[in-house]
Amino acid sequence: MDRSQRNRQLEDVLAEHGPALARLAAAYERRPAVREELLQDIAVAVWQALPSFRGDASIRTFVLRVATNGAMTHLARRPPAAASLEEAAELPDAAPTPEAAAEAAGRSARLFSAVAALPLPLKQVVSLALEGLNTAEIGAVLGLGESNVSVRLHRGKAKLRELMVNDHD
């Protein structure tokens, strides 16, 4: 695959899965300035990994796996600093939303701050579930068995609910 082909493919992937990558970056990095850096790192990792995509899994699973690995590298290099839930709720720049979506945006912001506050093993599973992956796909991304994923997802949902209730109070 030559460079221009790969750039075109990256463009297609980002057009389709870019928002998911940005949401994943927001789940792993609370600091808005650093989050952009993480998102760029993830995009570069996807660009580098694209030639190895063989179609064994869906492109979405492939991209989310690369992105989660990119987030792991980022967390190892730049461990998260203590941050407020308000900071976590500062989402990446969004396209303009209509007035009617304001309430949904508020709900979405609370959800982002709660996901960002989850412990890592639960966050890995929950962030992928929120992107619509089933337990088998999450297991394939993380290298875990389905039963393990199910248990973590159950715990993650309970913790997420608790965090969202606390945030709301």
Next chain:
Amino acid sequence: MTEDELAAWSSAWRSHIPDLAPLHRRAAREGLWLRVIVASDALGSLGCLAVAAWFVLDEPDLLRLVIAGGLAALGALGCMFTLQNWRGLWQDSAASVRDYLAQARARSAARLRWIRLGGWLLAAEIVFFGAVIAWRWQAGVDPAKAGKAVVLLLALGAAAGIFIGWLWRRERGNASTLDRMAADMEQEV
């Protein structure tokens, strides 16, 4: 806890559509820059080896041969550094997260071994060039020149030592974070 609740969260989660217009251009540019940096590192190392070869071939004598040997060693170190420093960027990011973490930990351990080796090599270089300076001094070189060479050698050695120490601390932090992440990943459920 119902599936409906997860579906509602998932819908709220995915309702956020970030503006990503410039990202793909930046990603492609970044990939190009990585290659430019690696190429410049490799050229620097090759330049070091070329200077060493020229130094010997231009006017062969024992002193020049000894210094060229030192330069060649530095060039080889530079090559090793390039390979090691950028190796992680080409690791298989399409592996599962669990495999990726295991690989990242192994590479971090390898980098720590390499940095430790770098410290020993630095000490060896200082001893080597110190011996060359002492030898030249005994052979009748101007003591002022020899003094300047000693100061330069110690200053460069101290700077390199500080840099190696910084690399070591940074990689230790990286390794311990990876260990914690892997332990979290492996924890019993």
